[in-house]
Amino acid sequence: MDVRLHPGKIFAILLASVSLISVGLFVSRQWWMPAAAARHASSLDKLIVWAMIDAGIAFLLAQLALAALVWRSRVDTDARVVPFTSGVRVAVVLSVLFISLELYSAATLGRRAWGSMFSVPSTADRVRAQVMGQQFAFYFRYPGRDGQFGPIHVEKIDASIGNYFGLDTKKDEASKDDVVVAALVLPVNQPVELILSSQDVIHSFYVRELRIQQDMVPGMQIPVRFTPTKIGKYEITCTQLCGLGHYRMRAYLEVVSASDFEKWIQAREH
Ligand SMILES: [Cu+2]
Structure with a gap:
């Protein structure tokens, strides 16, 4: 008996x-996202899981059908x-039906996920901070005890003296107690509003555990609202290719207890 296998x-x-192995790596969650740490994350994760199941089944069916056809094929000259x-x-007809069903369910689930991130009202009880992107760092500003962000004077922005937000602390009353730092600290389980801007080119604010990725666009103030749900330290990375130093543009978000946050912010307000 000839035991040699045909190359096909x-x-x-x-x-x-x-x-099978590559689908198995996803099913067994060997390749997966880190655990979510924000309230809206579950609706987004549901959408991702649904898309992975949908794409995974289609991928597996197509590859196995191809393998079966190759297995059965013979080299026949005639x-x-x-x-x-x-x-x-x-x-x-089947393709149109399948794609319509896919688009419909993606839009339905997607609308819910989008709404949980972008249709969130700006309430007064939110912890607020501004995020400024520049080549190649993130800076953060809290409004201080008065709850007011002092005005930004573009001509006063000067990284060499640490004035990343162009504040005039001599003239502007509201700027005097503003807290400017290079790391973001937020209290757990409290609604947050970040206002994203950029000084130079388009950057992006990305925190995997929060399931948030939002461009930071020069000339725009883009709000991002969420509620962190897990104490921990998370990496903030720029995910918009923004120049030669893009690879090292990152900062850290620390989610702490409400009392630790109070202590931290009070030590910096002046
Ligand atoms: Cu960047």
Whole structure:
């Protein structure tokens, strides 16, 4: 008996194994996102899981069908190619149905996830901070005891003296107690509002655990509202290719207890 495998059969086995293993890595969560740490994250995760299941099934079916066809194929010199004309209409109708169903469910789930992030009202009880992006760092400003952000004077922005927000602390009463820092600290389980801007080019504010990724655009003040739910230290990275130093543009978000946050902010307000 000839036990040698035809190269086509080896290819079919390889294709099926690689497909099954790569889907298995996602199903077993070997390749997965870090645990979520914000209230809106569950609706976003649901959307991602749904998209992964949907794409995973389609991927697996297509790859296994291909592997099965390759397995069965023979090298026949006198084989004729048989066109599959009668199947075209069925294939088109099924594709249109499948894609419509996909778009409909993605839009329904997506609308909910989008709403949980961007249709959140700006309430007065939110902890507020401004985030300024510049090549290649993030800076954060809290309004201080008066709850007011002092005005930004663009001509006064000067990183060399640490005036990242262009504040005039001599003239502007509201600027005097503003707290400007290089790390973001937030209290757990309290609604937060961050206002994102940029000094130079487009940057992006990305925290994996918060499931938040928002561009920071020069000339715009973009609000991001969320509630952190887990104490911990999370990396903030710039995910918009913004120049030669893009790779080192990052900062840290520390989510702490309400009392630790009070202590931290009081030590800096003056
Ligand atoms: Cu950047």
